[in-house]
Amino acid sequence: MIDLLGRAGKLxxxxxxxxxxxxxxxxxxxxxxxxxxxxxxxxELGVKAAFSLNLTMLLHI
Structure with a gap:
């Protein structure tokens, strides 16, 4: 659903x-x-997403 909304530009x-x-x-x-x-x-939202992605990957290793 996140991908679908993102592709539609509904960030x-x-x-x-x-x-x-x-x-x-x-x-x-x-x-x-x-x-x-x-x-x-x-x-702005990209920075938030990148930070959260990095944090998620660090915590799951």
Missing amino acids: NEAEKLVDAMPFDPGSIGWAALLGACRTHGNV
């Missing part, structure tokens, strides 16, 4: 979905959001 909705999840979206969810931010040029 704010994708961010709200990630924030509302009762569990960690994991590296796949953060990577999907980061890719959408890159495609649509949203640097």
Whole structure:
């Protein structure tokens, strides 16, 4: 769902979905959001997604 919203350019909705999840979206969810931010040029949200992706990967190793 995060990827679908991101591809449609609905980055704010994708961010709200990630924030509302009762569990960690994991590296796949953060990577999907980061890719959408890159495609649509949203640097601010991209930084948040990159930080969260990095943190998720560090904690799961």
